[in-house]
Amino acid sequence: MRSAVVVGAGLGGMAVAGALARSGWRVTLLERADRVRPEPTAVVLWPNGVRALRALGLGAGLDAIATPLPDGGIRRPDGQWLVQPRPTPAERMPVVVHREDLHDALIAGLGDQVELRTGVGVRTVRAVPGERPAVGDGRHTFEADLVVAADGTDSEIRRQLAPETTVVSSGCAAWRAVIPWYRAPQLPADQSVHGETLGAGYRFVAASLGERGTAGASRRGGIYWVATAAGAPRPEPPEIQLALLKRWYAGWPAPIATLLEATDPADVVQQEIRELRPLPRAYGFGVGPGGVVLLGDAAHAMPPHLGQGACLAFEDAATLAGLLRESRLPDAVTGYDRLRRPRAATMVRQTRRMSAVLQTRGRLALRARDAALGTISPRMRSTAAAAAAAWQPPS
Template sequence: MRRATVIGGGIGGLTAAVALQRKGWSVTVCERAPELRPVGAAIAVAANALKALDVIGVGAPLRELSAIQGDAGIRQPNGRWLTRTNEAVAARRYGDSVSLVLRSTLVELLAERLRPGSLLLGTVVRSVDPGTGVVTTEEGEITADLVVAADGIHSAVRKALFPRHPGPVYTGVTSWRLIAPAPDLPLRASETWGRGRVFGVIPLADRLVYCYATDTAPPGGTAFAGEKEKEELLRRFRDWHPPIPQILELTDPAKVIRHDLHALDTPLPAFHRGRVALLGDAAHAMTPNLGQGGCQAIEDAVVLAHLVDGPDDLPAYSAARLPRTTRIARRSRTIGRISSLRNPLAVRLRDGGLALSSRLIPHLMLRSMDDVLQWRPPA
């Protein structure tokens, strides 16, 4: 039986493990944490990723546990809508709605589909030999026909395979994420753009709301939780439109996560070397502005399992995934730069142009995502 070792128990790594397992591989997942703790709070699983999850039998149960995004759009801090999307139109256009769910829920759905004993928690990988497929851990060696490196944005495997690549760079933007009780106010999925600042509101199931915020800042602003970060959010967003200040007042400080945003601005020359395939953030870490980081990792996993029967097939995986993820990462980075503009004149021009374009071109936001969301997994 073909053997695969997956490094990393995040969404991308677990999706790859389940997909390979369904194709007849014997899979071992090495996760350094003592328990599965997904990075981040919630995830918007778009139509393209839902179709990929359908391939491995996770799409239907995920939809059952998710909230539907519904109508959404971009607003100004005073509450004025600049552009909107219509959920019914989006569902017809892409064959699916956006499913909003806790990351932990998706991780649990994936992990419960692994064969017993295939998930090794608390297992630290020390090195990988791309020629032999030997993965060296603190407990010993694991030999595999295929190694899938899904070890995140600061991937040690990527650094070993491509030592001359510059790696991730700081984007100039720091971010906060949180889960809070939903206030007793009308809630709609939205992203509000100010001068250098962004605040996103994503209603979830069970009267919860997921929020994210960004602001331009020097690097080094990283903290896992605390009263200080809640105070920072209130200082920046207290005077923005409802329900933003109301959500922040209800937020438990322990639920606030802050991270600086990094991205791989320089694409890798390939997503493989020898017997090793890179996947997700390890291969193409992107800014969150298109909401496609996790979705592209899910796509990677399903395509990898479809194309690869052995190491000789890995060039086909690189050829299938590198151009697409590079385009999406660059577009996401561009939107991030536009949303973080600080110059008052540039902000007025941005907002006016977005509002005018939306009036002149129906469903402009949806059309701009066609090449991303109309993707279908390989048959």
């Protein structure tokens, strides 16, 4: 039986561990934290991410928890439309999912074939010719035919195998929260939750997770919002951070103030936005008869402006699982590298273009941006959406 060690039980690691186990691999999933715990936020999945989850055999689980996300357009802080909402064909419509629901679906996908070991922080990787790949935490060595590094942005394995790559700040921080369904404000009938508002270095996006239990027993429901602001994360406690957000977004179009008001400080998750520069030169490393691959944020951490990080992690997982079903292990590792690097590079390029627009500051630059946004942004977005949608799992 072929064996794999997957390092990191985030979205990417759990998706690939379950897929390999369902294909008959013996899988050990190593997680540094003492418990595998999802963030209490949500995630937008574009058609490529949805397709990848279906290719991984998780379509039914996803259907039970996903809420379609219609295009809500883009407004300026004064309420003027930069980009009017447009009807989206069903096959191009993203969905929004509570991360705890997605986590449950991925855990269910692990079945009982994956050995999950928590409290194991991998510190070393062995990738030398003639020996099977292995990782270690200083106490134990875990050897397998395949090592999947899904250990996130600060990947220790990537640091050792692709030292040319560094993690840098993207110059902004993000705050996210889900207002649970039982505390979600009732909005007037003519007010939509969905949509994006863009100011000078500030951005606010909101989406409805629907009613609890509308699509499936496990759906949590509520309203998800994410606010991004140029600068570093704030050191203050959550209630002060929320007060700051209320000040920064005061006077922005409804329902932003209402949503911030309905948010409990304990629900707010703050995060510095970071990315990899440059991307690693390789995503697959042949080692003896097996190999090591980088997957998810470990391979291509990027700012979340196009909502593609998790989608690409699922693409990585579906590609790797598909290749491993079709080919010998060394060929699958080479194929993974060949398919995933250009794909990630394209999405990172699109994301960086979007970052430049989103983080525009200064009056003149802002006027130019607003003028340009009306024409550029739909084009940029549809190029990004087309690039995202174009992905197909390997047959």
